[in-house]
Amino acid sequence: MEEKKEQLRILSGMRPTGKLHLGHLHGVLKNWLKLQDQYQCFFFAADWHALTTKYDSPFDIPQNITDMALDWFSVGIDPEKAVVFVQSDIKAHAELHLLLSMITPVSWLERNPTYKEQQQELKGKDLATYGFLGYPVLQAADIIIYKAHKVPVGQDQLPHLELTREITRRFNYLYKPIFPVPEAILTEIPKLPGLDGRKMSKSYNNAIFLSDSESVIKQKISTMVTDVERPRKSDPGDPENRCVAFNLHKLYLPEDRLKEIVEDCKAAKLGCVQCKKELANAIVEFLRPIQEKRAELSKDPNTIKDILHFGAQKAKIVAEATMEEVRNALWNRA
Numbered sequence: 476m477e478e479k480k481e482q483l484r485i486l487s488g489m490r491p492t493g494k495l496h497l498g499h500l501h502g503v504l505k506n507w508l509k510l511q512d513q514y515q516c517f518f519f520a521a522d523w524h525a526l527t528t529k530y531d532s533p534f535d536i537p538q539n540i541t542d543m544a545l546d547w548f549s550v551g552i553d554p555e556k557a558v559v560f561v562q563s564d565i566k567a568h569a570e571l572h573l574l575l576s577m578i579t580p581v582s583w584l585e586r587n588p589t590y591k592e593q594q595q596e597l598k599g600k601d602l603a604t605y606g607f608l609g610y611p612v613l614q615a616a617d618i619i620i621y622k623a624h625k626v627p628v629g630q631d632q633l634p635h636l637e638l639t640r641e642i643t644r645r646f647n648y649l650y651k652p653i654f655p656v657p658e659a660i661l662t663e664i665p666k667l668p669g670l671d672g673r674k675m676s677k678s679y680n681n682a683i684f685l686s687d688s689e690s691v692i693k694q695k696i697s698t699m700v701t702d703v704e705r706p707r708k709s710d711p712g713d714p715e716n717r718c719v720a721f722n723l724h725k726l727y728l729p730e731d732r733l734k735e736i737v738e739d740c741k742a743a744k745l746g747c748v749q750c751k752k753e754l755a756n757a758i759v760e761f762l763r764p765i766q767e768k769r770a771e772l773s774k775d776p777n778t779i780k781d782i783l784h785f786g787a788q789k790a791k792i793v794a795e796a797t798m799e800e801v802r803n804a805l806w807n808r809a
C-alpha cells in the first residue's frame with residue numbers, strides 16, 4: 476500500500492444483502508475499482524448494520540457476506556490493493572461505537588431523516604430499537620477508526636456522513652484532535668433501470684445479477700420494458716427518449732451499433748424482440764470474464780473466507796492503533 480501515490484484514505488462499506496446486480500456494478504463497484512488504484516482503500520461488509528434491520532432473521536447474513544464478497548472479487552476488487560474485510564471481525568468498531576455513543580446527543584439521531592423513513596418503509600418490523608437509532612454512530616465508528624478522509628457513498632447516505640462529521644468534531648473538541656473530519660465523495664450513480672423501468676433493486680424483483688446464467692439473462696431481458704408507445708414493430712420508436720431497455724444497450728453495445736439501432740428503430744425496421752436478444756447477448760459477453768473469475772474463486776469454499784481473514788488482519792492493525800490513541804486521549808494519558 477505504501478507505494479500508492481496518494482496517501483489519502485478511502486473507506487466504504489456495503490450491507491451484505493447477498494448477490495449483487497448490474498446496478499451495484501455500475502453504481503458502486505466501478506467507482507471502487509478506480510479508487511483502489513489511486514488511494515489507500517478500505518472496503519468492508521457492514522454485517523452489524525445489516526443486523527439493525529434483520530435482527531429477527533440474521534441467519535443468512537454469513538452467506539450473504541460470502542456471496543457479496545465473491546462478487547466484489549469477481550469484478551476485480553483486489554485484496555492486494557485494498558483492505559477488504561468484514562465489520563464484525565474487527566471488534567474495535569464496537570468499542571469505538573460505544574465511546575462515540577457517549578458523546579452523541581439523542582436529538583441528532585432522532586433528527587436523522589433515514590431513521591424515520593426506514594421505519595415508514597419497513598412497516599411491520601419494529602425498528603424502534605436502540606441499535607437502529609444508533610446506526611449512524613456505528614457508521615461514524617467504521618469511518619473514523621481508519622482515519623478515513625473520503626467516503627464514497629450514494630446520495631441516501633449524506634445525512635449519515637453529516638452526522639459522522641459532527642460526532643468527529645465533537646470528539647476532537649472534547650478530548651484530542653486525532654481524527655480527520657471525513658468528507659463524502661458523492662458517487663455519480665447513473666440510474667440504472669431494472670426490467671420494469673424502476674430503479675434496479677433486489678427488492679423490486681427487477682434485477683439482473685452478476686451471477687445470473689446465460690439462460691436466465693436471456694429470459695429476463697426478453698421481459699424488459701421497451702418503448703411503451705411502440706406496441707407494434709411497424710410503429711416507429713424513439714429509443715433515446717422512450718425505451719427503457721435502451722439504457723442498457725448504451726452500456727453494453729458499441730457506439731456505432733447504437734447509432735444503427737436508433738435509426739432502424741425510428742424507421743420501424745428493427746423490432747424489440749430482436750433488439751433485446753442482441754442486448755442479452757451483449758450482457759452475457761460482458762459478464763463472461765466476471766463469471767469465469769467467480770467460478771474459479773468458488774472452487775474452494777475457503778477461498779473467500781481466507782481472503783477476508785487476510786483483510787481483517789490488516790484492518791485490525793490500523794483499528795487497534797487508533798483505539799490506543801483514542802483511549803489515551805480519553806483518559807488523558809500521554
Ligand code: TRP
Pocket residue numbers: 486487488489490521524613614617618626627628632635
Ligand atoms: N450505511 C451504509 C449503507 O447502507 C453502509 C455503511 C456502513 C457504510 N458503514 C459505512 C458506508 C461506512 C460508508 C462508510 O449503504
